[in-house]
Amino acid sequence: MRLLLSLILTLLIGTTAHAQSLVIAAFNVESGDDTTAENVAEDLTRMPPLHLWALQEVEDQAMLDTLVTSLNDATGLTYVGRMGSTGGRFEDDFLAYVYLEAAFAHVSFEELQAVGGSRLPLVMRATAWTGHNLTFVNNHFNRGNETRRRQQAINLRDWIAQRPQEAIIAMGTFNFDYDFRGARQGGNRAFEQFADGGHVSWPEPMCLEADNCPVTGSQCNPNYASLLDFIFLAGAAFDWPAVTDLAFLDEPFCGRDQRGYPDHRPVMGQILLGGRAETE
Template identity: 30%
Template sequence: MRYRFIPLFIVLLTLLSGCQSATQLSVIGFNVESGDADPNYIANQYIKPIRGVDLWGFSEVQNQSWADRFESAIEINNQADFKSLLGTTGNADKLAIVYNSNQLNLIKKEELNQINIGGSVRAALVGHFQVKSTGQEFLFMVNHLYRTNDRSRHEQARLLNRWAQKQTLPIIAVGDYNFDWDVKNGDSKRDPGYDLLTENDVFTWVRPQEIIATHCSTRYNTVLDFVFISSRPKPISASSKILYPEADYCPDTPQKSDHRPVQATFVLPKVQP
């Protein structure tokens, strides 16, 4: 199943025609390449210019100092108080969530330790949020799955699928999944982990209209970074785009990340927790 883009005026009409409990959210997932990037450069060049995003999911965050730097960059052009959550796993390649605390209440933070297979990578980082204006609750999850171990990556995808089946709230999942969706032939050429994660329509990729490689690589022309939405309950609308598609974003340099950020916008129906 693919979600098609729904024009903004239709979304607004939906919101104004009695569906007052619907919630619009904008999110970004961004691998910031700890160990081979400058957080100040990334913050100034690629984070600060972006407006209107409620939730950011970062992977490969070196430490709390990096998370704080990104948080302050987000606040500059958004006139809101953002707060950060840093995962405890992954050593110098941690996961982080930065959220708009003016719009969202954090109910609970948790880490899915079963996803950290062998204890040497990263547990999925999950924030349980409530939208202040509508009371809508949802789960926002950040992942960074194994790159070098196919078997473990596939097991991580299975475990995430099983976990999601047990949830009753909408789930928005961002991150670097290392599923190598081929830019030209991804419908038939991709890592099996993609199919294990989305099995039985538990998750659906919010597929961009224009697909380009999210990773600067001379070896692969693939999408590694995704935004998924749980299919039950189904969102009213969902769309996404890969940011900074310009050809000169790549190749990688010691200052910037070798991944492009991915942004998605949703309208979620009201669901009781």
């Protein structure tokens, strides 16, 4: 698996007292009959031991428990899972976090009622091991209802704009249909509305610059051959140095979809907390 270049050099979890890099991923694990918890766990444990995963389409608590147990067994670390209360049309695609317990303190959760949609954004506030207070916002915007998706984008944008002092990391499946193949690169109307006002920054996946993103984008369905999954920074984190990329780029990831594996690639990110390394 091709990893972020800097990620290879700075996997600092539990190894360096002054590590400033937060390593995260957003991963739509595709709930439903064609995906199994064991196969999702296999993909999670093939990735490096991150500080936090923001997961979309977690089927139920049993699935989340399987993922957490598998990570703990594979890494020897202690991860904790937390699932939101709102699913989608079939009530089996919940939002969830899995995070390294030792990396965060003062952890709390809330769901953003004001944003709306089939799955309310799941917020996790925590103090990182560096002392930085972080606000994660896990999202899965509506796919089939463009009007609702656009309103979600506006509502979340406005919620973010009201919190300039919070270090906000918004991540997940936004369904922004960012087309990187044509002469005009850009997203759909919801993407434009979310970006309006300049309240969020987008550390674009490295595969865009390298021109080696998968032809179907961040997922496997050719009907949506674009980027649907994102990591954004906002508020106090707006200009923190960050790199992101899609995982599993050097393997036939999508060929496994019919064998019970997820149909979205994880979006991995490394963020330098506070914008600069701590001086010793």
